Amino acid sequence: MEYVIEMNNITKIFGNFKALDNVTFNLRKGEVHALLGENGAGKSTLMSVLFGLYQAEKGSIKINNKTVKINNPNDASSLKIGMVHQHFKLVHNFTVLESIILGRETVNKGILKKDDARKKVMELSERYKLRIDPDAYISDITVGMQQRVEILKMLYSDSEILIFDEPTAVLTPQEIEELMKIMKELVKEGKSIVFISHKLNEIKEAADRCTVLRKGKYIGTVDVKTTTKEQMSEMMVGRKISFNIEKDDIETGEAVLEVKNLTVKAKNSKKNMVNNVSFKVKAGEILCIAGIDGNGQSELVYGITGLIPINEGQIFFKGKDITKYSVRKKSINGMSHIPEDRHKHGVILDFDLKQNAVLQTYFQPRFQKRGFIKFNAVSEYAKKLIKQYDIRSPRDEDSIVRNMSGGNQQKLIVARELDKDPDIVIAVQPTRGLDIGATEYIHKQLIAQRDQGKAVLLVSLELDEVMDVSDRILVMYEGEIVGDLNPKEITVEELGLYMAGSKRSDRYEKN
Amino acid sequence: MRRTRLLQYEGFTSFLSSLMAIVAGLLVGLIILLISNSEDAFPAFLTILKGGFVDGSRGLAQVIYFAIPIIMTGLSVGFAFKTGLFNIGTPGQFTLGAFVAIYIGIKWTFVPPEIHWLVALLGAMVAGAVWGSGPGILKAFFNVNEVITSIMMNYIGMYLVNMSIVKTVYDSLKNQTKPVLKSAVLPKAGMDKLFNTSNVSIGIFIVILAVIVIYIILQKTTFGYELKACGSNKDASKYAGINEKRSIVLSMVIAGALSGLGGGLLYLSGSGKYIHVLDVLAPEGFSGISVSLLGMSHPIGIFLAGLFIAHLEVGGFNIQLYNFVPEVIDMIIAVIIYCGAFALLFKQIISKFIIHDTDEDIGKSVQAADIPASYESSVVNAETEEKTEQREDKK
Numbered sequence: 071m072e073y074v075i076e077m078n079n080i081t082k083i084f085g086n087f088k089a090l091d092n093v094t095f096n097l098r099k100g101e102v103h104a105l106l107g108e109n110g111a112g113k114s115t116l117m118s119v120l121f122g123l124y125q126a127e128k129g130s131i132k133i134n135n136k137t138v139k140i141n142n143p144n145d146a147s148s149l150k151i152g153m154v155h156q157h158f159k160l161v162h163n164f165t166v167l168e169s170i171i172l173g174r175e176t177v178n179k180g181i182l183k184k185d186d187a188r189k190k191v192m193e194l195s196e197r198y199k200l201r202i203d204p205d206a207y208i209s210d211i212t213v214g215m216q217q218r219v220e221i222l223k224m225l226y227s228d229s230e231i232l233i234f235d236e237p238t239a240v241l242t243p244q245e246i247e248e249l250m251k252i253m254k255e256l257v258k259e260g261k262s263i264v265f266i267s268h269k270l271n272e273i274k275e276a277a278d279r280c281t282v283l284r285k286g287k288y289i290g291t292v293d294v295k296t297t298t299k300e301q302m303s304e305m306m307v308g309r310k311i312s313f314n315i316e317k318d319d320i321e322t323g324e325a326v327l328e329v330k331n332l333t334v335k336a337k338n339s340k341k342n343m344v345n346n347v348s349f350k351v352k353a354g355e356i357l358c359i360a361g362i363d364g365n366g367q368s369e370l371v372y373g374i375t376g377l378i379p380i381n382e383g384q385i386f387f388k389g390k391d392i393t394k395y396s397v398r399k400k401s402i403n404g405m406s407h408i409p410e411d412r413h414k415h416g417v418i419l420d421f422d423l424k425q426n427a428v429l430q431t432y433f434q435p436r437f438q439k440r441g442f443i444k445f446n447a448v449s450e451y452a453k454k455l456i457k458q459y460d461i462r463s464p465r466d467e468d469s470i471v472r473n474m475s476g477g478n479q480q481k482l483i484v485a486r487e488l489d490k491d492p493d494i495v496i497a498v499q500p501t502r503g504l505d506i507g508a509t510e511y512i513h514k515q516l517i518a519q520r521d522q523g524k525a526v527l528l529v530s531l532e533l534d535e536v537m538d539v540s541d542r543i544l545v546m547y548e549g550e551i552v553g554d555l556n557p558k559e560i561t562v563e564e565l566g567l568y569m570a571g572s573k574r575s576d577r578y579e580k581n
Numbered sequence: 582m583r584r585t586r587l588l589q590y591e592g593f594t595s596f597l598s599s600l601m602a603i604v605a606g607l608l609v610g611l612i613i614l615l616i617s618n619s620e621d622a623f624p625a626f627l628t629i630l631k632g633g634f635v636d637g638s639r640g641l642a643q644v645i646y647f648a649i650p651i652i653m654t655g656l657s658v659g660f661a662f663k664t665g666l667f668n669i670g671t672p673g674q675f676t677l678g679a680f681v682a683i684y685i686g687i688k689w690t691f692v693p694p695e696i697h698w699l700v701a702l703l704g705a706m707v708a709g710a711v712w713g714s715g716p717g718i719l720k721a722f723f724n725v726n727e728v729i730t731s732i733m734m735n736y737i738g739m740y741l742v743n744m745s746i747v748k749t750v751y752d753s754l755k756n757q758t759k760p761v762l763k764s765a766v767l768p769k770a771g772m773d774k775l776f777n778t779s780n781v782s783i784g785i786f787i788v789i790l791a792v793i794v795i796y797i798i799l800q801k802t803t804f805g806y807e808l809k810a811c812g813s814n815k816d817a818s819k820y821a822g823i824n825e826k827r828s829i830v831l832s833m834v835i836a837g838a839l840s841g842l843g844g845g846l847l848y849l850s851g852s853g854k855y856i857h858v859l860d861v862l863a864p865e866g867f868s869g870i871s872v873s874l875l876g877m878s879h880p881i882g883i884f885l886a887g888l889f890i891a892h893l894e895v896g897g898f899n900i901q902l903y904n905f906v907p908e909v910i911d912m913i914i915a916v917i918i919y920c921g922a923f924a925l926l927f928k929q930i931i932s933k934f935i936i937h938d939t940d941e942d943i944g945k946s947v948q949a950a951d952i953p954a955s956y957e958s959s960v961v962n963a964e965t966e967e968k969t970e971q972r973e974d975k976k
Contacts, residue, residue, distance in 0.1 A: 375820075377819060377820060396822060397819065397820065397821075397822040398821075398822025398823075399822075401822055407820070409820060414814075414816045414817070415816050415817050415819075415820040416817065416820070417814075417817060418810055418813050418814045418817050418818075419813070419814065420813045420814075421809075421810070421813065425806070429810070429817070429820075429821045430821055430822070432803055432806055433803055438803045441802045441803050441804055442801050442802055442803070443801060443802065443803055443806060445801075
């Protein structure tokens with residue numbers, strides 16, 4: 071069998087840690103090869119070695135049977151290796167076309183010649199069925215589109231080996247499906263793909279072979295077709311993982327949160343992002359708002375929590391009208407919010423862990439006295455959270471949050487929000503980008519809240535999460551609620567129809 | 582291991598990189614001196630290095646006198662910077678403070694003489710605060726960039742002060758302000774005897790007090806926590822229920838008050854300093870930016886940086902003996918600031934230097950700085966976790 075990449079016995083050491091320990095990875099021509107592992111298993115490091123971001127201490131890399139040395143990303147691209155990073159590297163005020171040709175501009179005597187480039191880009195777009203609008207600005211297009219731009223960028227530079235670093239983490243189910251098709255198309259055209267992921271469903275669907283890493287060690291390479299998800303997850307985690315979330319039925323209580331006729335308009339436009347939405351969340355219930363990204367879920371949550379002003383409607387919390395309450399007052403009254411965008415809202419990246427641990431509570435008497443922060447109390451509290459919620463970081467409570475991994479940042483936010491002992495937890499995509507272990511953990515925490523008789527409002531784009539965790543599902547489509555469903559009574563396919571707007575429950579019929 | 586232990590402290594590496602910037606700046610200064618007059622270059626360079634140490638206690642007093650206003654404007658810039666604002670309006674705030682202090686010092690004869698100077702200083706602070714609040718309010722409520730508005734406020738402030746001087750406390754013979762009343766001059770508290778010159782007063786103690794207060798506000802209080810939170814992430818502050826508009830305005834008000842106080846301290850020092858009616862922005866204001874940059878926006882760093890730059894300025898004054906122009910000092914300071922901008926690079930060099938016998942913690946902090954910025958977000962996160970995992974493993 072012909073290998074386009076052979077990475078043999080790669081060892082990479084940071085300080086005293088072996089991030090990669092004697093790892094072997096081979097990529098065949100024309101295959102989709104998944105790289106599976108938990109957060110921190112070494113997937114990204116391995117690919118960074120291949121992409122020239124790091125140099126390995128030991129081991130060799132062969133490309134097309136020739137031993138090569140890759141010192142920087144430029145070497146990698148001249149070897150026709152391209153990478154789509156998890157967080158895209160695009161210039162927001164460039165057009166799609168400009169972004170694609172960035173770094174490989176065609177020039178004539180120093181003057182940019184965009185016409186040739188446009189032709190080539192459109193050809194590629196046609197050939198690989200990557201529909202784009204070359205004149206749209208990056209800031210105006212969806213995340214899925216941005217990813218296509220990144221892919222086109224690799225193709226534009228004639229990459230033969232494409233590395234996708236957790237490409238589905240930011241996509242909606244539809245976009246994921248689209249991406250899978252694109253990947254198949256690329257392979258058909260003779261490209262080879264490395265697909266980094268920790269989502270078994272996707273690997274099962276898209277990949278031919280799968281290499282599993284665990285804690286920097288090579289566990290094995292398997293043929294995806296003949297291996298079950300359970301086997302792969304066991305290889306990845308090192309123990310059996312239950313895919314079924316255990317959940318007892320419990321009695322629901324009074325309505326904790328009630329939203330009445332809520333309308334939120336888009337900024338600077340008259341469009342109703344949230345249109346006359348009413349619902350109740352009861353104690354002891356996990357209510358899930360499902361829907362495709364951008365159908366008003368974010369605005370709904372921002373409106374409820376007070377981050378953006380609402381235009382119409384009322385919000386009742388524990389029987390009180392809290393429509394006019396400030397963010398702070400809502401929080402004090404027992405509303406916890408695990409925000410969608412953890413870097414934007416959830417944490418202050420340049421603060422250390424302990425300061426982030428008290429972001430919502432620093433003004434409480436236990437953490438301050440006459441305006442002076444009680445640093446000992448804050449440290450103790452942070453230590454408690456670290457221990458209780460197993461938050462891992464380089465320097466414990468003194469770590470700068472920027473230097474922590476995404477999973478642990480999320481754990482910190484979850485810990486902070488749940489430890490407030492709230493009456494309702496509003497969790498928006500709480501497991502986005504997390505590995506199986508962390509996801510399982512956060513799901514358990516949410517269910518524990520519910521079992522204690524708290525209310526949970528969960529907003530999720532992941533169908534598995536919606537189906538497994540929730541007690542009741544509301545589907546949002548174009549700012550309206552179109553379905554009130556019981557997860558035990560419907561199928562994923564049916565749910566998909568509601569999400570796509572082609573089906574509505576009777577009571578939500580359009581007037 | 583003590584060496585590495587020491588280097589673990591963020592503050593120490595910052596200090597070291599500032600030191601490297603200073604050395605680089607001085608070398609450039611030496612080169613300039615050599616080019617313009619190679620014979621006298623070395624004695625002149627020594628004079629610069631000696632700075633305030635040449636004239637016994639009087640030289641030291643001179644350094645303190647120069648340092649007081651620039652430490653205050655430095656604090657002003659640094660404080661605003663820590664809270665995410667770039668206060669470039671220090672010259673205006675400084676001048677306004679100076680004028681109000683002089684005005685009160687001449688006209689407010691109804692104030693009891695014992696506290697006349699104190700009232701004048703408070704007036705200076707209020708004037709600076711008002712001048713700072715303008716850009717703050719515009720930024721908070723209308724999202725107007727504070728850099729632009731505070732520059733505009735500088736010119737408005739300068740012309741307003743010039744106009745007001747002519748109308749109120751004008752000495753038309755010398756085209757400057759009249760001298761303030763004796764009761765408005767800062768008390769000497771024996772400092773003049775100690776230093777054997779009339780330039781010194783309790784001003785330096787007020788500066789030290791301001792440094793300590795700002796340090797405490799930023800590091801120890803919930804108020805400082807809120808200000809810094811808004812400075813580094815406005816959205817997260819909003820999410821945390823912090824009133825970010827209030828924070829922005831208050832931050833600019835405090836920054837303005839610090840600059841205003843600097844103006845008051847300089848012109849009430851009883852050294853024969855008057856505001857000349859000229860169309861020039863107060864240079865002490867802009868020096869504050871340099872001081873703050875060199876001091877890495879840290880109150881104590883700013884204090885030391887202010888003293889150091891004042892020390893150089895005294896040296897620059899003295900090199901006129903060798904027929905050099907004192908502007909050489911401005912060039913040296915400029916190079917130092919320029920190199921200061923490379924502080925991160927210097928930090929990396931320092932870290933690389935010790936990486937071989939490092940323990941794990943430093944390895945980590947280096948790692949973060951080692952990677953090109955563009956790749957940082959995607960790779961570093963994964964990185965740190967990996968290491969943590971490994972460590973867990975080892976345990």
